[in-house]
Amino acid sequence: MTGYLIIAAILLIFVVIFQIAKASEYVSVLKGEKKSQAQSNRINGFLMVAFLIIGLIGVYYCNNLLKDRILGESASVEGVGVDKLLYITIAITGCVFLVTQILLFWFAFKYQNSDKRKSFYYPHNNKLELLWTAVPAIVLTVLVVMGLRHWFRVTSDAPKDAMIVEVTGKQFGWIFRYPGKDGMLGKKYFRNIDPAFNSLGLIWDDKATQDDIVTEQTMYVVKNKPVKLIIGSRDVIHDVGLPHFRMKMDAVPGIPTTMWFTPKYTTEEMKKKTGNPNFQYEIACDQMCGNGHYSMKGVIMVVTQEEYNAWLAKQKPQYYAAFPDKDPSSSTQPKTDSTKVVAQL
Amino acid sequence: MSALTLQHTSSTHDHHIHHHKETFVTKYIFSQDHKTIAKQFLITGIVWAVIGGLFSVLFRLQLGYPDQTFPWLEDILGKWAKGGRIQPEAYYALVTMHGTVLVFFVLTAGLSGTFSNFLIPLQIGARDMASPFLNMLSYWFFFTASVIMVSSLFVQTGPFSGGWTAYPPLSALGSASPGSKTGMDLWIISMALFVVSSLLGGLNYISTILNMRTKGMSMTRLPLTIWAFFFTAVLGVLSFPVLLSGFVLLIFDRGFGTSFYLSDIFINGVGALPNEGGSAILFQHLFWFLGHPEVYIILLPAMGMVSEVLSTNARKPIFGYMAMLGSLFAIAILSFLVWAHHMFVTGLNPFLGSFFVLLTLLIAVPSAIKVFNWLTTLWRGNIRFTPAMLCAIGFVSLFISGGLTGIFLGNSALDIHLHDTYFVIAHFHIVMGVASMFGMFAGIHHWFPKMFGRYLNNTLSYIHFWVTLIGAYLIFWPMHYEGLAGMPRRYYDYSNWESFKQFVGLNQFISSVVIIVFAAQLLFIFNFFYSIFKGRKLTTQNPWQSNTLEWTTPIKTGHGNWPGDIPEVHRWAYDYGKDGKDFIPQTVPVNPKEEKH
Numbered sequence: 001m002t003g004y005l006i007i008a009a010i011l012l013i014f015v016v017i018f019q020i021a022k023a024s025e026y027v028s029v030l031k032g033e034k035k036s037q038a039q040s041n042r043i044n045g046f047l048m049v050a051f052l053i054i055g056l057i058g059v060y061y062c063n064n065l066l067k068d069r070i071l072g073e074s075a076s077v078e079g080v081g082v083d084k085l086l087y088i089t090i091a092i093t094g095c096v097f098l099v100t101q102i103l104l105f106w107f108a109f110k111y112q113n114s115d116k117r118k119s120f121y122y123p124h125n126n127k128l129e130l131l132w133t134a135v136p137a138i139v140l141t142v143l144v145v146m147g148l149r150h151w152f153r154v155t156s157d158a159p160k161d162a163m164i165v166e167v168t169g170k171q172f173g174w175i176f177r178y179p180g181k182d183g184m185l186g187k188k189y190f191r192n193i194d195p196a197f198n199s200l201g202l203i204w205d206d207k208a209t210q211d212d213i214v215t216e217q218t219m220y221v222v223k224n225k226p227v228k229l230i231i232g233s234r235d236v237i238h239d240v241g242l243p244h245f246r247m248k249m250d251a252v253p254g255i256p257t258t259m260w261f262t263p264k265y266t267t268e269e270m271k272k273k274t275g276n277p278n279f280q281y282e283i284a285c286d287q288m289c290g291n292g293h294y295s296m297k298g299v300i301m302v303v304t305q306e307e308y309n310a311w312l313a314k315q316k317p318q319y320y321a322a323f324p325d326k327d328p329s330s331s332t333q334p335k336t337d338s339t340k341v342v343a344q345l
Numbered sequence: 346m347s348a349l350t351l352q353h354t355s356s357t358h359d360h361h362i363h364h365h366k367e368t369f370v371t372k373y374i375f376s377q378d379h380k381t382i383a384k385q386f387l388i389t390g391i392v393w394a395v396i397g398g399l400f401s402v403l404f405r406l407q408l409g410y411p412d413q414t415f416p417w418l419e420d421i422l423g424k425w426a427k428g429g430r431i432q433p434e435a436y437y438a439l440v441t442m443h444g445t446v447l448v449f450f451v452l453t454a455g456l457s458g459t460f461s462n463f464l465i466p467l468q469i470g471a472r473d474m475a476s477p478f479l480n481m482l483s484y485w486f487f488f489t490a491s492v493i494m495v496s497s498l499f500v501q502t503g504p505f506s507g508g509w510t511a512y513p514p515l516s517a518l519g520s521a522s523p524g525s526k527t528g529m530d531l532w533i534i535s536m537a538l539f540v541v542s543s544l545l546g547g548l549n550y551i552s553t554i555l556n557m558r559t560k561g562m563s564m565t566r567l568p569l570t571i572w573a574f575f576f577t578a579v580l581g582v583l584s585f586p587v588l589l590s591g592f593v594l595l596i597f598d599r600g601f602g603t604s605f606y607l608s609d610i611f612i613n614g615v616g617a618l619p620n621e622g623g624s625a626i627l628f629q630h631l632f633w634f635l636g637h638p639e640v641y642i643i644l645l646p647a648m649g650m651v652s653e654v655l656s657t658n659a660r661k662p663i664f665g666y667m668a669m670l671g672s673l674f675a676i677a678i679l680s681f682l683v684w685a686h687h688m689f690v691t692g693l694n695p696f697l698g699s700f701f702v703l704l705t706l707l708i709a710v711p712s713a714i715k716v717f718n719w720l721t722t723l724w725r726g727n728i729r730f731t732p733a734m735l736c737a738i739g740f741v742s743l744f745i746s747g748g749l750t751g752i753f754l755g756n757s758a759l760d761i762h763l764h765d766t767y768f769v770i771a772h773f774h775i776v777m778g779v780a781s782m783f784g785m786f787a788g789i790h791h792w793f794p795k796m797f798g799r800y801l802n803n804t805l806s807y808i809h810f811w812v813t814l815i816g817a818y819l820i821f822w823p824m825h826y827e828g829l830a831g832m833p834r835r836y837y838d839y840s841n842w843e844s845f846k847q848f849v850g851l852n853q854f855i856s857s858v859v860i861i862v863f864a865a866q867l868l869f870i871f872n873f874f875y876s877i878f879k880g881r882k883l884t885t886q887n888p889w890q891s892n893t894l895e896w897t898t899p900i901k902t903g904h905g906n907w908p909g910d911i912p913e914v915h916r917w918a919y920d921y922g923k924d925g926k927d928f929i930p931q932t933v934p935v936n937p938k939e940e941k942h
Contacts, residue, residue, distance in 0.1 A: 003417060010864065014867075014868070014871070017805070017808065017868065018805070018871070020804065021802045021804035021805045021808075021872075022802070024803075024804045025802055025803070025804065025881060028803070029881070037729065040730060040803060040807065041728075041729060041730050043807075044730035044735060044807065045728075045730065047811060048730075048738070051811075051814070051815070055818065058818075058822075059822070062822060062823060062826075066823065066826040066851070067826075069826065069830065069847045069848065070826050070829040070830040071829070071830050071831060071844075079762075081758070082758060082759060082761070082762050085756070085758055085759055086753070086759055086762075086829075089752060089753055089756065089759065092752075093749040093750070093752055093753070096745075096749060097745065097746065097749055100716060100717075100720065100745045101742060101745060101746075103720050104720060104723070104738065104741055104742055104745070105738075105742070107720065107723040107724055107726075107728075108723060108728060108730075108738055111659070111723060111724070111725060111726045111727065111728050112728050112730065113727050113728055113729045113730075114727065117727050118727065118922060118925065119659065119660040119661045119725065119726045119727040119921060119922035120661065120724075120725035120726070120922065121661070121662065121921075121922045121923045121924075122661065122662070122664060122721070122724075122725065123662040123663075123664065123665075123666065123919065124664060124665045124666065124667070124668070125664075125665075128717075128721070129665050129668045129714065129717075129718070132713060132714060132717040133668075133710060133713075133714055136709060136710050136713040137710050140706045140707070140709055140710065140752070143706065143752065143756060144702060144703055144706050144756070147702060147756035147757060147758045147759065148699050148702060148703075148757075148758070150758035151695060151698065151699065151702065151756075151757045151758040152695060152699070154758065154761065155695035155698075156695075170611075170613070171521065171612075171613060190609040190610065190611050190617055191617045193611045193617060195613070201611070201617075234610070234611050235514065235518075235521055235610055235611060235612050235613070236512075236513075236514045236515040236518070236521050236610075237512055237514065237515065237625055239690065239765065241765070241831065241833060243762070243766075243830065243831025243832075243844055244831075244844070246761065246762040247761060247762075248690045248761050248762065248764055248765075249690055249692065250690050250691045250692060252625050252626060252691065252692065253514060253607075253608060253609050253610050253625060254607075254608030254609035254610075254621075254622075254623065254624070254625070255608075255624060255625070255626065255692065257691070257692030258692075276843070278843055279843060280843045280844075282842060282843060282844050284831070284833050284842065284844070284845075285833070286690075286764065286765040286766070286833045286834075287512070287765060288437075288507060288508040288510075288512070288515065288834075288835045289515060290437075290507075290515060290521055290522045291433045291434045291437055291506070291522060291523075292433070293437070293835060293836065293837070294433070294835075294836035294837040294838050294839075295838075295841065297841065297842065
């Protein structure tokens, strides 16, 4: 019922607007074109300057309302540079925005049609044009130089002491692999993928894979220690988006990409800093990857080195999940029982 | 050159005399008259704009009210809105189709197709296009593409739903997304036909402008509209074939087992695919090699028309004609050299990326020149606020707002954080979506009297303009903040995300504004169709006191445009307010005492 009422109300509004519009057209014909044109000129000229003033107040109000909801301080060392560049760019473009919008609507208001005024024939002025070619060019050069300095810093090779985590996207979740004790990620091949025991298609013959630790959904990294992510995908293109760290990199099947950053605060510290007890560093997929794209969430736990060591000690290499009989902790069991263990898993 | 054009003029004139009688079909359906074809493009474009706009209203309902159910949605959409809630697959299909429809079918075909067709022969002084037959084919290819695109909406597995950019492997593998099955087949076929349409149109525009100008219409006397259409056509002709080649490879990957874009893929429930050695990034290069010039294919016609409308209604010459022309040229060239700025986070070589940063930010220079020149055109003018003029001012305002945020995104260091967030949505909707829409509105309002011999209703136009301008800012301005918080695009639901939860209220606000703005567009469409039949009739040939040639044709312009000889041109198009005269049409000979500009 309310649906029909709403539709009826909308139709009524349309009809009213239309009738007003038609009536005003008749009136303007009666008044004469010149007079009605002058009137609509005055109204729209006033609206121009009203729009400018209310708009600028709106911009200020919107900023006040929302500035606390955009991400606070960068949670990575590298992100600080992004924030700095961001604020400088906002300041520069903000000035240009103010000046040009004010001029635009002010000119529109000030030079509205009047019988007394003759328009000023002013086809060109090379000096002026040169001025507003050169000034933007110089300002942009500054921005380019600052931007590229930061760009080369974040895309450079990761520090030697960086810990390495491999991140693999799949529809719709994340798989993480840690190199294990040897500090090396073993080889993998996508045809070996077996969703139950070998989600990444690790090649078990490679000694380096045998101590690799594979987890899903939650990634552990250490505070103040650079972490290098080696990013890949199992199916379509995904993207590792880390808004808190100001980082982002596509996950492309067949073409590994990398990115590195240094977390500044542990998850616990961020909970206190933001005042949000549910705070999480979230990995958001930022590349359209199918119908579950919006739910492709991962979590990064930033912890201290001790906490990390404790967590790592509890992890078992994936190799033992695939071959339980090789697991030293279950070596007491006779080898013939291996099939049973697999079944239990 | 002048001898050559003279010769051509007489030959087209002969053609006009030999013209045989028209039936309803040749006059309104398979018409070869550029003016009718323009109207066909316009009306098809408007139909598409309503459909595309409606899609956005539907997905904004989901974004604004993720917890509510709308039982009437299930009545309309059936299984796509089970329980009155739009399903994820439907949401992604709506988003994808909204993008495809608005970018290609409305703002490319609807904008260029309409105004290039309508204005090129009229403003350069030609009887028709260089090849009226190809022109007609161009429309009918577009129409066929439209029919196929619409039909894809009714496929059982749904229309394509992988985003309008159609990145493989998602778009290549039916097993990765149901929308990539039959829906995607139809999408590619439709897009391929669309490319054919725009190539036929573009080649025609270029040859008409280069060869068929009337006597005295040198290239530097062309109105800026024509220059804009010219560069637009050149961009389209050079870049659309690259897109087509990308699509052909995609068709091969989809149907014939090749591996251009596919490698190392394991699909849940299907297993490992046989493809190896392809590169998914290759498609992105091919796509954006069109995709970036495409932005300017959409923007340049709007810029050209806005320049014309601003100058006419400020009763002042456009400031810095040569600089405007030079900046159009610079934008056209640079638009081919910046495509990889859409790919900063694909693992692009950082050194290569730095060139794209430099070239991208370089585009801001010609854009700044254009803005300052428009502002100076208004300065000390005598401005008449016709609806067209309002839309032109709206265009400039939006172009400034959206252009400035491009400086953020073009800078790769910032793009890392902002890429694929709502900041991008805000940026390109303002600068190329709504701004070009305003360019199109300006064009429709300005040339409606020439098209249909009647005026639009001014009051409705004024209401439509103000609601749309204010609404556009209310919708897209707050999205910048969502983007700064890193809120990703193309999410069906944000309620599970700790980082983006805080925008629930804002999303709801934006969605409500979307509904109001959409209603205002219906007002415009009503005005448009009502005025075609019932609008106030034109009583004068030149209602805006404009200089350009199209206003020297009779109110009811027949096939061939001028009943007698094509007028000769003696001056540029912008002699407004010169020597104390309000305006001096291009056909008026130069007085030896006149000052040179």
